[in-house]
Amino acid sequence: MSSLADNFNSESIVHYNGDISTTSCSQGGANPHSDSGCNKTSSHIPSSSNVTEILPQSSDTEKQYATTDSKEDMVVLSVFWRKGMLGAAYYSAETSEVHIATDIVDVNPEFNILQSLYHLVEPSCVLVISQVPDSFISMLKSLTGADSPSDYGASKENIHPERKLNILPRKDYNFEACRRRIFLLKLPSEPVDCNEEEHLMYLNSLIDMTNESMIQALGVLLKWLDVSWGFLHLDEQTQAPIMAINTISLEDIVMMNRETYEALQIFNQLAHPSSFKRGARGSYREGLSVYGIFNRCKSQLGCKFMRVMFLHPSRDIDVLNSRFDVVQFCVQPKNEDIVKNMLVCMKNIKNITRIISRLTKLSASVREWKCLHKTIYYGIMLGNLCEAIASEAKLFREIAGCITEEMCQTDYCINRIIDFKEAELQNTFVVKLGVDEELDRLKQKCGGIPELISSVAQQELKHLPPYIKECALVYIPEIGYLLSLPPWKESMTEEDWNVPGTEFMFKLGNVGHYKTARCQELDGMLGDTTVEIAEYESRILLKLVQFIQERIAPLHKLIKLASELDCLIALALVAKENNYVRPVLTTERVLEIEGGRHPLQELCVDDFVPNDTFSGEQHSLMKIITGPNSSGKSVYLKQVALIAFLAHIGSFVPAKRAKIGVLHHIHTRIQTVESIATNISAFMIDLKQMILSLYSSTPSSLIIVDEFGKGTTEIDGLALLASCLDHFLSREVKCPHVLASTHFHDVVSLVQKSRYLKLQTMEYIADHDGQIVNLFKLKDGSVQTSCALPIAESVLLGSVACNRAQKIYEALKTGGKIPVPANSKRALRMEKYRNLAQTIISSDYIDIEEIQEMCSKP
CATH class of the missing domain: 3.30.420.110 (MutS, connector domain)
Structure with missing residues (x-):
């Protein structure tokens, strides 16, 4: 009868990890390490005849497994x-x-x-x-x-x-x-x-x-x-x-620089507060960010795929539509049970690359073998789930196509050959019964060894001198069975270790090992049965590893596709919770968003006011947005950019309806992050961001400009902003999508007139006390004031400062003289001189000493 191991193609023999079996007996009392008269234990040792290298294998394995991840993400x-x-x-x-x-x-x-x-x-x-x-x-x-x-x-x-x-x-x-x-x-x-x-x-x-x-x-x-x-x-x-x-391929990527990612708060890594842990692996966590709210992945592979997807927004409509199909399927309530089953599968699918590498060296632990088996098992389950819904999305068909007959054979062989329950107990590779006839015969022969050794140990103890109260029989590969005796008094000399009727072999620690007639009888009777079993199992292990290696390619592909599915299901969960819609992607140069919302801001406020965006040749390509401070201009600009970004990674978007023309670039001039490392000023940072928008943009670019020019004088900033906007408008029909907000209200009259330009503002109302109430709603038109003073008063800047600011504002507006503050030192000094002049004029004579005394007073 042929064995299952004959299905493999190699006869190579590898070195094994032998074991040392110990049976202990005590005389005149119980063994302190046992609840009964005899205690049998076993631990694994390296395959070596040097007894000084005998160490417990389990602790080494755990340590090795825990440290192999130190540089695995390099x-x-x-x-x-x-x-x-x-x-x-x-x-x-x-x-x-x-x-x-x-x-x-x-x-x-x-x-x-x-x-x-x-x-x-x-x-x-x-x-x-x-x-x-x-x-x-x-x-x-x-x-x-x-x-x-x-x-x-x-x-x-x-x-x-x-x-x-x-x-x-x-x-x-x-x-x-x-x-x-x-x-x-x-x-x-x-x-x-x-x-x-x-x-x-x-x-x-x-x-x-x-x-x-x-x-x-x-x-x-x-x-x-x-x-x-x-x-x-x-x-x-x-x-x-x-x-x-x-x-x-980098040709289909939507270009976004690091400043844009920071300005839109797509990522927001927070460092550990402790300076000792800062910079270490795992010391960062994601704060409030777009990536943070979307990352609902069940597997580590899914999290990493999502990060790559966020860093690689795509212009490939076919790829994006295939992702939309998966998200569309997952958000439907009728498919909730299927999605839950998929998540269970993906939670148990792990990255097996390092495990396969360890398998080739035959150094994989039992835990890693179980991880491989579980990954294959749940991978096949995921493939079967996707096969039933293959018509819904391309990704489902690809996952189902990975489930080949070879993968099923691999799963069967692992489950049929490895005895995981016994392997966990022995912490080594163990083959099930019924795989190989000769191996089964050896294991049956070895099955009665513990009882036999226990009986022999009892006989040895009876024939030892009465001062020896306990003994043990141990088995060491290539040496055989030995009688092990602990010290029987406090200070043992070399002569004391000589026991009548035995042959002293060596001392390991404070335990002496001896060869007796019964030990030699056991060597002849049992031989190196344990060694033969280990060699047999090692040959089967090698054949199994080679069998897996030849059939591992579909599993690698399945794991990669499963990580993408995990990521898309996470996008679907967020879309379902927050009422996102599927955008329509087109090659037309349009941005049509109805009821658009900011994905982060709407989570931080009770009532978010949505706004529409229409950009294109039929609507207008440039919008100049003015309005009061804190009226929502920056949030609106960011929400347009984020909706476009989410559409280009394959996610649903926060809006009632969205039609997004494929973009080549998303440029922003929003956030100025100063750093000593950059060695340039804040104004230079703003200029570099604007230069990138000017020279790298195409007709299919989205450019967001928020208050450019505020880092220098008003006249210089106004001139630079007007010239940059003029440059975009001079491209006429090739002008990119430009949304610019500013408090330089005169820029409206300085830019050239064009049918591609539209002026917009944020609605607000002023109550009877002059307080500003922002409505956060976008409308056509422009304003001539930013309402900075009423807003400053509403945030309790202080009545003195606000009143003084109002007087300066009116003087500058009318061209009048700026009044001196009433309580300033200059005003008090002028009042003193005014009183002194009045005194001199009203007096009949001038007393010089009196005048000097008045001048000397503070």
């Missing part, structure tokens, strides 16, 4: 730029996957594509060639914070894997050398027994070899990993494991 990014073409590749140690970015034009002085890629990847280390323009190196230094020479290397010999920026010599970027290194790749998904020609064809199907910049970046990345992997101590393997190659 990401290495390699970039190459030549003649305006940017190529890139990066390696993620957590997933053991290489991602390549196809060549793309990046000729902007700010290298916007490079910046977007860097913030998308968030690398731990960056590789770049030394002979690129200084501006490119300067941008990388700015992004990585590598300002000192110790933060980056300038030669191959000076490479350090823990540097943020490694500048490599040009010879490392030789195209042919990089190409040859790529052809050495061997991926698990590659068909078995490929010849060289088929291997090259397979790699060419994954990598476009015509992208020269990308090829050079990828080749250098692979060579750098070859050299540095051992130094990183990420794994016991000598080479970095590469499970798959994925292609990412």
Whole structure:
């Protein structure tokens, strides 16, 4: 009868973890370590004849498992730029996957594509060639914070894997050398027994070899990993494991710089209040942000996919519509039970990349085997759920397509071969009965050993001298069975350890080990049965690992798709709770939003007032918005940008109806974040943000400008704002979508007249006391005052300050003389001189001494 293990293809034998079995008996009293006369324990030891290395295996395994995550999230990014073409590749140690970015034009002085890629990847280390323009190196230094020479290397010999920026010599970027290194790749998904020609064809199907910049970046990345992997101590393997190659496209990304993400509060990481923990892994938490309210993912993989999705808003309508289909399905009440079952599955689907890497070295723990089995099991369940609803969305069909017969075979073999219950007790790999006949025979033979050893230990104790009260029988691989005796008095000499009728072998700690006639009899009777069992189970383990490796590719794809589904279900939960709607994406250049709301602000107020937005050739492309302070202008501008952003990541939007034309850029001039590190003033920061909007925008861009020019004098700021708006209007039909709010009310008369310009304001009313009541509703028109004084009085600035401000305002408005404050030192001095002059005029004679005395008084 054939065994199940015969279905595997390898006969290799690996080293095993043996065990040491101990049976203890005591005479004249109970063993202090046992509730009965005999106590049997077992613990695992390394396969070695050196008895001084016998250590409990369980504690080592737990420690190793707990420390393997120290650098698993390391990401290495390699970039190459030549003649305006940017190529890139990066390696993620957590997933053991290489991602390549196809060549793309990046000729902007700010290298916007490079910046977007860097913030998308968030690398731990960056590789770049030394002979690129200084501006490119300067941008990388700015992004990585590598300002000192110790933060980056300038030669191959000076490479350090823990540097943020490694500048490599040009010879490392030789195209042919990089190409040859790529052809050495061997991926698990590659068909078995490929010849060289088929291997090259397979790699060419994954990598476009015509992208020269990308090829050079990828080749250098692979060579750098070859050299540095051992130094990183990420794994016991000598080479970095590469499970798959994925292609990412930067051509369909909606460009948004870091300032825009901060201004729109898409991310908001809060550092730990303790300076000792600040900067450590896990010391940051997400504050009030768009990402924070949407992150309802059940798995860590889903959270990471959502972050990538937020950092990579897409212009691909097909991709976005496929995401909308999934969200649409999940928000429907009739599908609630299916969605709950999906969430249960995704909660149990884990990232198995590191587990697979440990399986190849046969060092995976029982816990990791269970995690793999659970992931496959729930992955198959998720695929079956998606198969029943495959017609609803493309993602469901892709997940269902991952459930192959090979994956089901893998799940069956793991469940059929591994005895998880017994493996947890022994903390090692255990094969079930019925898998192999010879293994079953050995286990049956070994089954009565504990009772036999207990009986032998009792006999040994009877024949020992009466001063020895307890003994134990232990089994050590390659040595056999030994009699173990603890010390029987306080100070034991070497002569004291000699026991009649026994042969002293060695002393381990304060316990002596002896060979007796009964021990030799046990060696002859039982032999190394335990060793034979371990060798058999090791052979089966190796065959099972090879069987899994050949069939693991569909599971990797399923896990990636499951993380996307987890993310989209989280978007659906938020959309359902907050009454979001599905936007309509179009290639037309329009923004039509009815009843738009700010996704964060509406959660912080009791009643949020929605507003409409209509931008396009038929409506107008530029809006200049004026109105009182605190009337809601900034919130309105941000809500338009956020609605457009959410539509480009595949989320429903907070509105009654939305039709969004695909955007190429979202630029903002909203927030000015000053820092000593930037080494520029607040006004210069504002100018840089506006320059980016002027020179990088296209007709399909959305530009948000909030109070530009307030960092300098009113006249200069007004002139700069008017000239920038004029520049956009001069493009006429190619003008981007521009929403600008300002308190420079004269800008309305300074910009050119155009049919693409519309003036809007925020409604307000003034009560009988002159107090301002903002209605937060947008309407057509403009205002000539910001109502700053009534608003300042309403927030209790102080009657004295407000009255003084009102007098200065009226004097400036009419061109009159600014009055002197009544209680100022100058006013008191003028009053004293006025009284003195009046006294002199009304007196018949002048007393000089009296006048001097009056002048000397304070």
